[in-house]
Amino acid sequence: MDKFESNPLCQELGCEYPIFGFSHSEAVVAAVSNAGGVGIWGATRSTPEEIRDGLRRIRKQVGERPFGVDLVLPKGMPATDDRAAMxxxxxxxxxxxxxxxRxxxxxxxxxxxGMRSRFVRSEDMAELQLREILNSDVDVFAMGVGSPEAAITRAKQRGKRVVALVGTPVHAQRAIDAGAELIVAQGYDAGAHTGDIGTFSLVPQVVDAAGTVPVIAAGGVATGRHIAASLALGAVGVWMGTAWLFSEEEAVHPVIFEKLQAAGSGDTMRSRADSGKTLRQIRTSWTAEWEADGAPTPLRMPLQDIVVGDFLGAVDRAEVQELMHTPAGQSVAYFNExxxxxxxxxxxxxxxxxxxG
Structure with a gap:
């Protein structure tokens, strides 16, 4: 029991349980923290002003309980937010x-x-987003893709606990060398951006590579048995995202919710169609079209964002059911209500x- 409810990570962060709940919904983030975990707000597609205001709203809801924010900071992004150039x-x-x-x-x-095309993912935009996070009182700063040393150093100087999500032991070592204080070992099972190594193979390798740096397990975590198994593998906690899609707070569109309810673990797949990077999501006509013979190869990020962004925005606004989709991990099989x-x-x-026991 000490490994779960009384581990040093909870004592340091001030949470009751080492359960990190990732969501794009402010309501979910606040609810996870208020329930004893650590809510993590996925804000990479939010403007700097939206990040500033969103962090303030979440803080009002959680009081002194810890919560975090996540950005995607990949290498090789364009310098400026120039859609015409893209x-x-x-x-x-x-x-x-x-x-x-169409x-x-x-x-x-x-x-x-659309959500992906309202601005270009660029170095300038990332800097503006990061400034709002550094100027806020958020407790945890997570990086879903990439772990730039300069960003880590600045966040630590402002008192943030810095988390890096990784998919290989090599990436874990790079993040640790850059100064990351917590490593999320995210396995192939996970929703959204994920790599090629399964969670049960990845977590022990990252634990061994991390040494004294705490490791959190992600990918396929859906039940207490998964949490206990993660602790047995050497992780100090878990990172979950798919579970919250089934929450009232997430308020998933009814069409999407029906697809989630019907999905088993084999009904998810990794596709580069949304962003140019691998993104595990539920299988739909959208993924089938990009897998079909004659379909073009998705472009690199952020070009793919611009290729599909306006179109996917229109799909959601017009509620084109065949193409509506959401990221989800293989743990989707464990939830249906x-x-x-x-x-x-x-x-x-x-x-x-x-x-x-």
């Missing part, structure tokens, strides 16, 4: 492919941007206690 690099083949999907599925061209974050946390804690 548009000029998009091949005609990709434009024609999207136009074909006609096939009757997706309106409403002239609006909508409930509250507090209930999910309560079940996880009780199951973990039972699994640990």
């Amino acid at each position: 548009e000029a690099q998009i091949p005609d083949e990709h434009r024609a492919f999207i136009n074909g999907l 006609e096939k599925y009757d997706v309106p061209d409403d002239g609006q941007t 909508r409930t509250t974050v507090a209930d999910i946390m309560r079940d996880l804690v009780a199951q973990t206690r039972e699994a640990l």
